[in-house]
Amino acid sequence: MKIIITGAAGFIGSNLSKALLERNHIVIGIDNLSYGLKRNIADIKDHPNFEFVLGDIANPLILKDYHADIIIHLASQKIPRYTNALRTLDENYLMLRNIVQKCILDKSKIIFASTSDVYGKNPNVPFHEESDLVLGSTTIKRWAYASSKIYGEQYIIANSEEYGLKYTIGRFFGSYGPNHNLTWWGGPQSGFITKAFNNEEIEIHGDGTQTRTFTYVEDTVSALVKFVEDPKSDNEIFNTGSNPEEEISILGLAELIWKSVNGEDSYPKLKYIPYASFGKYEDVMRRVPDITKLKEFFGFKPQWSLKEGLKKTIKWQRNILGK
Numbered sequence: 001m002k003i004i005i006t007g008a009a010g011f012i013g014s015n016l017s018k019a020l021l022e023r024n025h026i027v028i029g030i031d032n033l034s035y036g037l038k039r040n041i042a043d044i045k046d047h048p049n050f051e052f053v054l055g056d057i058a059n060p061l062i063l064k065d066y067h068a069d070i071i072i073h074l075a076s077q078k079i080p081r082y083t084n085a086l087r088t089l090d091e092n093y094l095m096l097r098n099i100v101q102k103c104i105l106d107k108s109k110i111i112f113a114s115t116s117d118v119y120g121k122n123p124n125v126p127f128h129e130e131s132d133l134v135l136g137s138t139t140i141k142r143w144a145y146a147s148s149k150i151y152g153e154q155y156i157i158a159n160s161e162e163y164g165l166k167y168t169i170g171r172f173f174g175s176y177g178p179n180h181n182l183t184w185w186g187g188p189q190s191g192f193i194t195k196a197f198n199n200e201e202i203e204i205h206g207d208g209t210q211t212r213t214f215t216y217v218e219d220t221v222s223a224l225v226k227f228v229e230d231p232k233s234d235n236e237i238f239n240t241g242s243n244p245e246e247e248i249s250i251l252g253l254a255e256l257i258w259k260s261v262n263g264e265d266s267y268p269k270l271k272y273i274p275y276a277s278f279g280k281y282e283d284v285m286r287r288v289p290d291i292t293k294l295k296e297f298f299g300f301k302p303q304w305s306l307k308e309g310l311k312k313t314i315k316w317q318r319n320i321l322g323k
């Protein structure tokens, strides 16, 4: 199949491009390199079935000369804790509108990267696809990201009803692994690993008892491959994550990473950052997916435990940072 991937030089996009090329698909990857890196696509850039387009997806003309069976829309602004809520709302909407219109015109399917953040503060875990989406006040800017993704899901479903747009929505839960961004943009793993290498304090936001369920990127990608290749995925939403048993606190993650880097007998140096220092902020205290639907539809089974996935990730990061 011919597939356009937006955000192809980013973390998930680069891993996915590689996997789809290995499965003999043709991939056109688009990225403005605002957060992605050329390094991430260095080993596929000369592949005969890969083309890279440098450009901004908020520009409605950027895709005019390209056509595909499927557009996988990964490019996004993320949690605006350190950046701008307006940019998150504006850019995520503009990009999605362009991609949806393109898909309707070309009769392409859209695969949309949504997020576990849409479940917000819902205290009832694990979250299944029909669970309530419980956000905090609109005066707390961190919810701009979840709002933009909820709007995106509704926008796609409404276009499906009106214009027959074919779609799959994946709600990703904390993906990590090679090519993840080395700043907070990439999630906690990358920063924690660098601190452990440098024997420096790991920053814990709040008291560290908040939990997450992380997914090694190969598992995220193998679910995405199902969304590309299996028509059963059409017009469905899937939690895209690991088994609920992988739930771990942020403190537990810091400890696991530190010990993996510095030995079982070591203990992490920690620095607690109160939530108040982010201004008006709210965290999600537990984030756990129910992935029954993914398993029942595709026989999907996550292949990577957190411990094994971290080992591979630490090895990659050691190499990138020359540690």
Ligand SMILES: NC(=O)c1ccc[n+]([C@@H]2O[C@H](COP(=O)([O-])OP(=O)(O)OC[C@H]3O[C@@H](n4cnc5c(N)ncnc54)[C@H](O)[C@@H]3O)[C@@H](O)[C@H]2O)c1
Pocket: 006, 007, 008, 009, 010, 011, 012, 013, 030, 031, 032, 033, 034, 035, 036, 037, 055, 056, 057, 058, 073, 074, 075, 076, 077, 078, 091, 095, 113, 114, 115, 116, 171, 172, 173, 174, 175, 176, 181, 187
């Ligand atoms: N990584 C995760 O754990 C996770 C969790 C939940 C949801 N998601 C979603 O999955 C998608 C991919 O996430 P990721 O971690 O790979 O992010 P990433 O930031 O590494 O990749 C996104 C890419 O999009 C590009 N981009 C951003 N705005 C653009 C624009 N206007 N024009 C062209 N390119 C643009 C960036 O340069 C970047 O390379 C995002 O939509 C994100 O919201 C990711």
